[in-house]
Amino acid sequence: MQKKQLLTRLDDRQANELETYINSKSMWSPITSFVEEKGLRNDYTKGDFINFLKEVKEENSMNYAVFSYYSLKNLAEALGIDVKWKFVRRKAKLRKPSDREQQKPTLSAGQVEKMVNAVKGNGYDYEKFFLALSTSYGCRRIELSRVKEKDILKDRLLVRTGKGGEVREQYLPKQIRPIVQNFEFKDRDFTVNILSDVFHDIREKAGVEKRDRMGWHSIRRGLVTEFRKKVSQTDGYSDADLFKFVRWKPNSRVEEMLSIYDNADPVEADREMFEIHPSIHYWEEN
Template sequence: MPEETTLERMRLLLTGRTEETKRTMVCAGKKFIEFAGKKDAYDRWDVLRYLEHMDQKKRSKNYRRFAFYSIKKVFSATESPWPFEKADVPKVGDEERIAPALPLSQKYHPMVDPEVVREEVGRLVKNAREKCNSLELAMLAVGTTYGTRRVEKARIGPDDMDRKKGILLIRTAKGGVMREHLIPESIAPYIEGYDWKHNLSPGDVTLVLGDIYSKCGLKKPARVGWHTFRRALNTCLREIAGDENAPVRLLESHIYNFLRWRAKARGEFGMMTVYDRATSFRIDQKVFSI
């Protein structure tokens, strides 16, 4: 089968994914085809040889895992039986799970002092108010307040905001629950000041953060992205949940609900984290009061 046909079928199989996801997975599939050769069908040994090749090239475990799923699409595109089970998926080592969290000066520190996080984020927000445009301010507002993922920012449209009721709909990524959030007064001018009539990819959203740092005269540390704010928010809320003297009683299940994690990721909390609309709004009020 011609390589172009296989890659075009891959794109069709990825219908519904973001353009960036399509591009990167097709690119990974193309690299596999170039290594294994153009064939009408592939088998288990082609994949194992390619995984060994990536190991020799010292590719990260994260990339090998991503390539594994991309190769699975190549098998589907060529109608080759997939010879692996779920247990065969390449594992990601603990050393690759370490991700930067605010404060930015301690980008590999696993835990964060909530007060320091507020100070760091406050410094960025203060500079942005004076130097950034409406798009950048809106992205910064939803990123620091709700811990939105890149694709969630890209999906927000003009119909997702109810200005009269002060509600923002976030179309959740990674299998999470689509969630309506209250818009606190402190960020309402920035969210409502942008029309949200954009056509951004997750990659475009990444570039917005770089522009914010640049305009604020700050150097963005390596590996710091929008997800850094999400991790920092999670860390702050978890520390408050574990503080018996905190002014607000916050449960772990509240955090899972607020950050819109999928049910599988919620583990032992299970259905405890699936609340009705009114309860979710009360959780918002608790978080925003901190």
């Protein structure tokens, strides 16, 4: 069942609420799979959700199981179903990730440069587009899947963040501007799963060895690691600048208030960050 088919079978209120709750195309996947398996009803039980989540967990990664949990919670809320979600999550046994699952592969500056050179010389337009965004802003996979044509402006890009961080316009540097602005979306649907395949296609072209749990976040970790070196060595920059640039959610009341009261132009702040950006120069034409 596709998203459009599901919405047409809901009443107007339910359809509106479901579209309000879900702002990412990729979040429709667990919902439509659930409805295909269980049928579209207004009387789902806890067992329906629990059993489905168990199946998801057995066949997919822990991250996708948790992702599915939140997607189904949105479905239940739209349908007006009273479900004790803590109970559902506990019964689905979405346990703490194992040590292996918590491994954090990080791409080095050299590996990132090899990937950029690989797509510049022999890459599809979408490979250049997503790698340019990833290496420039450290975009999470979910953030890449949310980029729309309307989000690309003359000298800035709207990043619809993941994990509750700040949704904000960011400066679009001249090095990647042609790649980003000339990209043709053509109604192509780049889900988070498809984006994982895109990452590994690029990795293989670059000859970068695959490691467990390597993905777009590996570029983000590498970018933050290299940025920290620059920030610590360059006058006029602080960790707070990096914090905002990579769209981290404040994890304390103090950081939250600083974020609220800081009225500096974020785009201008980004422009300054790109002056010490560790990898944006990879995209310059030789």
